[in-house]
Amino acid sequence: MKRSDFVTRRVTKPSWAISEAEVTPEAVFRERRAIVKALGLGALGAGLTGAGFSGTAQAGLFDAFSEKKPPAFIPQALQFGRPERFQDLSEPLTGEDKVTTHNNFYEFGTDKTSPAENAQGLITNPWMLKVDGLVDTPLTLDHDDLLKMFALEERIYRLRCVEAWSMVIPWVGFPLAALLAKAGVKSSATHVAFETLYDPNQMPGQKNRFIGGGVDYPYVEGLTVAEAMNELSLLSVGLYGKTLPPQNGAPIRLVVPWKYGFKSIKSVVRISLVNKEPPTSWNKLAPDEYGFYANVNPAVDHPRWSQASERRIGPGGLFSASRIPTRLFNGYEAEVAHLYKGLDLKRFY
Amino acid sequence: MSAAPEKVAASPSITPASRSTPRRQPRRLSRRALLWFKGALHLVFSLPLLWLIYGVNQGLLGGDPVQYLIHFTGKGALNILLVTLLVSPLAKALQAGFLLECRRLIGLWSFAYAGLHLAIFISLDLLFAFNLLFSEVIKRPYLVVGMLAFIVLLLLAVTSFNRLRRRMGKGWQLLHNLIYLAAPVIVLHYAWSVKSGLIEPMLYGAAVAVLLWIRRAKLVAIVTSARRAV
Numbered sequence: 001m002k003r004s005d006f007v008t009r010r011v012t013k014p015s016w017a018i019s020e021a022e023v024t025p026e027a028v029f030r031e032r033r034a035i036v037k038a039l040g041l042g043a044l045g046a047g048l049t050g051a052g053f054s055g056t057a058q059a060g061l062f063d064a065f066s067e068k069k070p071p072a073f074i075p076q077a078l079q080f081g082r083p084e085r086f087q088d089l090s091e092p093l094t095g096e097d098k099v100t101t102h103n104n105f106y107e108f109g110t111d112k113t114s115p116a117e118n119a120q121g122l123i124t125n126p127w128m129l130k131v132d133g134l135v136d137t138p139l140t141l142d143h144d145d146l147l148k149m150f151a152l153e154e155r156i157y158r159l160r161c162v163e164a165w166s167m168v169i170p171w172v173g174f175p176l177a178a179l180l181a182k183a184g185v186k187s188s189a190t191h192v193a194f195e196t197l198y199d200p201n202q203m204p205g206q207k208n209r210f211i212g213g214g215v216d217y218p219y220v221e222g223l224t225v226a227e228a229m230n231e232l233s234l235l236s237v238g239l240y241g242k243t244l245p246p247q248n249g250a251p252i253r254l255v256v257p258w259k260y261g262f263k264s265i266k267s268v269v270r271i272s273l274v275n276k277e278p279p280t281s282w283n284k285l286a287p288d289e290y291g292f293y294a295n296v297n298p299a300v301d302h303p304r305w306s307q308a309s310e311r312r313i314g315p316g317g318l319f320s321a322s323r324i325p326t327r328l329f330n331g332y333e334a335e336v337a338h339l340y341k342g343l344d345l346k347r348f349y
Numbered sequence: 350m351s352a353a354p355e356k357v358a359a360s361p362s363i364t365p366a367s368r369s370t371p372r373r374q375p376r377r378l379s380r381r382a383l384l385w386f387k388g389a390l391h392l393v394f395s396l397p398l399l400w401l402i403y404g405v406n407q408g409l410l411g412g413d414p415v416q417y418l419i420h421f422t423g424k425g426a427l428n429i430l431l432v433t434l435l436v437s438p439l440a441k442a443l444q445a446g447f448l449l450e451c452r453r454l455i456g457l458w459s460f461a462y463a464g465l466h467l468a469i470f471i472s473l474d475l476l477f478a479f480n481l482l483f484s485e486v487i488k489r490p491y492l493v494v495g496m497l498a499f500i501v502l503l504l505l506a507v508t509s510f511n512r513l514r515r516r517m518g519k520g521w522q523l524l525h526n527l528i529y530l531a532a533p534v535i536v537l538h539y540a541w542s543v544k545s546g547l548i549e550p551m552l553y554g555a556a557v558a559v560l561l562w563i564r565r566a567k568l569v570a571i572v573t574s575a576r577r578a579v
Contacts, residue, residue: 095412097408097412098411098412098413099412100412101408101411101412101413102411102412102413106545110545110546111411111417112411112413112416112417113409113410113411113417116411162544163544165413209548210546210548210549213544213545213546214545214546214547214548215545285545286545301488304489304490304491304541304542305488305489305491306488306489308481309478309481311415311474311476313412313413318405318414318415318473319473321413321415321473321476322476323475323476323478323481
């Protein structure tokens with residue numbers, strides 16, 4: 001027997017082995033269980049599941065209608081510190097299963113569940129994040145740099161969506177200011193422009209306007225340099241202690257907690273220092289509804305709905321949500337109000 | 350007024366023509382078959398709700414399915430309303446008069462979905478914060494418009510009993526003509542509520558436009574008689 005034959009035989013699976021595609025990935029399995037548990041609705045459907053529908057046979061029934069999906073993204077544990085000031089646990093955290101299955105990431109479809117369904121195959125390694133424009137040293141960070149170049153820390157932030165729902169999320173990341181300091185911001189720079197990956201082959205919403213909600217891609221966002229240098233501005237690489245799932249903006253996303261969620265751009269490939277206000281995606285789509293600043297403000301309503309209150313998605317089941325009043329700058333007034341001194345927040349919404 | 354004699358004159362001329370070319374037989378259903386058909390319709394309209402319960406229970410609708418539930422029931426109500434509006438043109442085209450006997454049933458299912466839509470909004474989205482009802486709801490024109498459409502559907506559902514229909518006489522038809530107003534208003538409610546992506550609401554708008562265009566003669570008659578009444 002030749003050596004090569006031996007090697008071939010070693011790696012060939014027997015005919016009775018099930019293929020990897022048929023195995024429910026552990027992450028999915030665990031996630032499904034967690035969701036069912038969190039919803040606390042077991043009793044509601046007990047009649048259904050009790051009648052012999054439960055288990056893998058049922059999952060197969062619905063899988064038959066959908067295309068073959070890539071296996072679920074498996075997050076990786078991160079090493080990080082826990083700075084005291086960002087560990088405010090006075091408000092209960094939104095469950096991890098909710099944070100990872102209730103997303104706006106129109107590149108993967110406009111339903112809240114679409115990103116978790118369609119983003120699992122997103123290639124996040126290799127990744128390239130460019131920092132360029134008006135900087136002393138342009139940088140290019142690869143996937144490992146994102147996790148290792150800066151000390152990671154956990155920060156618990158409120159997230160307020162412009163659609164009037166909110167969550168409390170333990171992010172893991174590093175200050176945007178640290179990255180900007182490394183690149184060296186030139187004094188002529190006034191704004192920071194961000195850009196999401198543009199890859200229609202991986203992002204169905206970029207290929208098809210119907211799926212992508214009519215947004216002009218690539219998704220772009222922006223901050224003033226002062227906003228970007230604020231200590232709250234975070235580049236997140238993880239949540240709940242692990243690397244970000246693709247639906248949450250893997251491998252790196254912005255988190256600016258005093259602004260509406262759409263400012264916190266996902267899956268960033270480019271950060272450019274510029275000398276004028278950069279275009280931003282939602283502002284381009286509906287300038288009378290979404291401004292450049294997009295600061296959370298209960299006194300400035302969306303033209304079609306009130307921003308005075310929000311639906312806080314809580315830690316438990318369907319009925320654990322609550323209606324709470326929305327706070328100016330999402331409750332981060334002490335940290336950011338000075339940035340907008342003298343600015344008419346009604347005009348510059 | 351001038352149309353009436355023409356009609357009289359036209360009807361005898363149809364009869365000889367229909368003798369030479371065999372007239373299509375109107376499709377009829379036995380009482381029993383009609384019951385089965387209605388049962389099948391009830392099944393068709395209740396299955397999506399069963400799927401919803403299953404989906405929530407199995408976590409197929411995401412970590413926070415409230416928006417999904419609201420969209421699903423809202424779109425369901427609109428879809429079924431379009432089916433309701435399709436009944437009479439279809440009955441005419443297929444010569445299937447029994448379809449008209451199912452129209453109330455379908456309309457009531459549309460109302461049921463709309464009721465669920467509203468109930469889920471108040472209970473799971475607004476979380477019964479009735480103090481917010483005015484500050485929040487009045488500020489959202491799409492909610493006002495949606496509420497208007499719901500009130501119409503509610504009135505039609507409440508007056509759908511045969512006994513009430515007989516007692517109301519001509520007023521019943523007048524009231525139920527409001528459905529032609531409710532359909533476009535619901536599409537407006539939908540288009541107004543979405544953050545982006547107007548393609549789907551526009552498709553619904555086109556469908557409603559077609560369904561109203563089919564019965565334009567009736568709509569013109571309604572409008573002119575209403576004008577005369579004023």
